[in-house]
Amino acid sequence: MGRVSEKVILVTGGARGMGAAHARLLVAEGAKVVITDILDNEGATFAAELGPSAMYVHQDVAQPEEWCQAIAAVESKFGALHGLVNNAGIASMAPIELFPLEQWEKTLAVNLTGVFLGMQTALPAMRRAGGGSIVNISSVEGLRGSAGLHAYVASKFGVRGITKSAALEAAASGVRINSIHPGFINTRMTENIDLSSFPIPLGRPAEPQEVSQAVLFLLSDESSYFTGSEIVVDGGLTIGVPQKCQAVENIF
Numbered sequence: 001m002g003r004v005s006e007k008v009i010l011v012t013g014g015a016r017g018m019g020a021a022h023a024r025l026l027v028a029e030g031a032k033v034v035i036t037d038i039l040d041n042e043g044a045t046f047a048a049e050l051g052p053s054a055m056y057v058h059q060d061v062a063q064p065e066e067w068c069q070a071i072a073a074v075e076s077k078f079g080a081l082h083g084l085v086n087n088a089g090i091a092s093m094a095p096i097e098l099f100p101l102e103q104w105e106k107t108l109a110v111n112l113t114g115v116f117l118g119m120q121t122a123l124p125a126m127r128r129a130g131g132g133s134i135v136n137i138s139s140v141e142g143l144r145g146s147a148g149l150h151a152y153v154a155s156k157f158g159v160r161g162i163t164k165s166a167a168l169e170a171a172a173s174g175v176r177i178n179s180i181h182p183g184f185i186n187t188r189m190t191e192n193i194d195l196s197s198f199p200i201p202l203g204r205p206a207e208p209q210e211v212s213q214a215v216l217f218l219l220s221d222e223s224s225y226f227t228g229s230e231i232v233v234d235g236g237l238t239i240g241v242p243q244k245c246q247a248v249e250n251i252f
């Protein structure tokens with residue numbers, strides 16, 4: 001028996017990166033997984049590689065009608081929806097005075113409105129299934145500021161907040177909603193970022209699979225008393241600056 005056996009789970013932005021790692025682990029742990037993305041070739045190829053427990057569906061998470069189509073496809077193929085990973089996301093960087101309005105609006109549409117639409121559309125399906133678990137992928141940038149990442153930071157703080165307001169409402173119908181806050185993870189999103197400017201106490205970035213472990217836990221019944229909570233997977237990045245400590249007497 002896998003840790004999410006017989007659960008049906010939708011992973012957005014699952015064609016590559018962390019979403020793909022989550023989908024792979026969930027299938028290995030017994031779930032039926034529907035991967036959605038706008039990268040149709042990569043998504044379809046990856047779902048075929050995972051086998052009959054996986055299916056790919058095209059979906060732009062910022063489009064309400066594409067959410068209805070995706071949830072309908074999940075229920076039609078696998079009969080129910082028990083889990084949702086709101087993982088799709090984009091990032092861009094510029095000084096605030098030069099930040100293009102179009103980039104601001106696009107980032108909020110994908111990263112925040114996409115999560116809002118996902119919860120809005122998935123909740124009725126999860127109630128039909130008798131309960132469920134939603135995992136919203138925020139970021140360490142949903143816990144602190146980061147120069148240049150204005151739209152991304154705003155969207156990820158928003159994801160953290162709406163996770164809690166939605167969790168309050170969904171609890172009565174047996175749906176748990178939590179957020180995950182990854183730090184520096186090796187994916188396409190971070191390939192052009194200078195790692196040396198990140199003082200990571202554990203001394204290295206993470207591989208996507210290390211975040212998948214937290215996703216798996218929140219989707220499994222092992223996390224039955226978690227809702228509205230935040231799991232930070234950042235190698236200590238947000239706890240402070242790593243430094244060696246010398247013994248000094250009477251410093252105060």
Ligand SMILES: NC(=O)c1ccc[n+]([C@@H]2O[C@H](COP(=O)([O-])OP(=O)(O)OC[C@H]3O[C@@H](n4cnc5c(N)ncnc54)[C@H](O)[C@@H]3O)[C@@H](O)[C@H]2O)c1
Pocket residue numbers: 012013014015016017018019036037038039059060061062086087088089090110137138139140181182183184185186187188189190
């Ligand atoms: N990589 C990191 O260090 C890091 C850290 C914290 C949080 N995150 C978050 O983790 C999530 C996954 O990011 P990743 O690092 O795997 O990046 P990635 O770029 O490899 O994957 C993002 C996926 O989202 C898809 N996507 C983009 N726009 C979409 C849309 N409109 N509709 C549907 N799918 C869309 C992309 O096609 C891609 O497959 C994102 O929400 C990101 O913000 C990443």
